[in-house]
Amino acid sequence: MxxxxxxxxxxxxxxxxxxxxxxxxxxxxxxxxSFQRMEQGEYVFVGLANYARLFNDSIFTSALTNTFIIFIFQVPIMIFLALILATALNNQLLKLKGFFRVSFFLPAVTSLVAYSILFSIMLQDEGLFNNILNMVGLSSIPWLSDPFWAKFSIIMAMTWRWTGYNMVIFLAALQNLSTDVYEAADIDGAGKIRQFFYITIPQLKPVILFVAILSTIGTLQLFDEPFNLTGGGPGNSTMTLGLYIYESGFEYFDFGYASAIAYTVVVLVAILAFVQFKLTEEKK
Incomplete structure (x- = not known):
């Protein structure tokens, strides 16, 4: 037994x-x-040398800066758009809800490489986006060859892909909210915008935190978009931490340094997650 x-x-x-x-x-x-380095064909223990090297590495500084710029702009925009779409698609009066939900979610199941290549084609100097701008009398934009517009292109591509994914998470949460509060707000004369900011968002705070942490992790590991769209250029202006880990490990075969960068990302994710928890913590 x-x-x-x-x-x-x-x-x-x-x-x-x-x-x-x-x-x-x-x-x-x-x-x-991450505490070792290759010397004469063998890995030797070097202590914190790989981590100390980060402070004198200009490419790492650029990668860290670029990653945080993309994070600061892309994550809030994406979460806000996902919230708006989820609220709109949760409306009982909306027709063809299933069609719209699937349409907005489809980018999330598209291959990362395929959609990155598709955007790279559309963002070329004579691509779809510039053709549309020229048709309305505007000048072409150097989407992938200018540091500012290259970052903007990556943010735009990421927002297109992941907004629908987060929308589905918010939609599932919205369908579990009680309608009594909204009915009471209607009786009191609160409009839809006030209901959104004072009822929907406060009740979805735990879900927003969950989505924010997932998005933070994904952004700090960002690799596919800069690799396929810009290759980290021009001039390392779109080099990200994920791309730099790849280049350090699999192009320069400096696996000890690549591991040190990777664990620096782990620490950054932990710090940002802690900050997000504190910012959304209920005050007693």
């Missing part, structure tokens, strides 16, 4: 072994690697 209590662990063993092999081991190994 005592042996039977171990049976559940036998069923869990395959998943636990795979988790340990492909998740736990790489995390520990990369952490150890």
């Amino acid at each position: 005592n042996k039977q209590k171990y049976f559940p662990y036998l069923f869990l063993a395959p998943a636990l072994i795979l988790f340990a092999l492909f998740t736990v081991y790489p995390i520990i190994a990369s952490l150890i690697l």
Whole structure:
């Protein structure tokens, strides 16, 4: 009879072994690697040298700055648009709700590489976007060759892809909210805009926090868009932390330094998540 209590662990063993092999081991190994450097074909322990090197690395500084610029602008815009769309699609009077929900969610299931290449084609000097601008009498914009517009292009592409994904999360939360509060607000004469800011957003605060943390993690790991759209250029103006980790590890084979950058990103995510928790914490 005592042996039977171990049976559940036998069923869990395959998943636990795979988790340990492909998740736990790489995390520990990369952490150890961040304190090492390749010298004469062998990894040697160098302490905090890889982390100290970050402070004198101008490319890392550019990557950190670019990542935070994209984060500061893209995440709030995307969350706000997702909230607006979710609120609009939750309206009982709206026709063809299923069609609109699927349409806005479709970008989220598009291949990252495919949609990045599609945007790179549309953003070329003679691409779709500039053709539309020329048709209405405006000058062409150097979307991918100007530092400002290159960042703007990445923000625009990310917003197009991820707004619908977050919209679905907000929509699921909205459908679980009680309608009594909205009915009372209608009786008191509160308009839809006031209801949105004073009823919907406060009630969705935990969900907004969840989406904000997910978006923060995704932005600090940003790789596909700058890699496929700009390659980190022009002049490292769109170099991100994720792209720099890739270049350090798989182009220059400096895996110890790449691991140090990766764990710096982990620390930044933890700090930003803590700040977001504090900012949305209920005051007693």
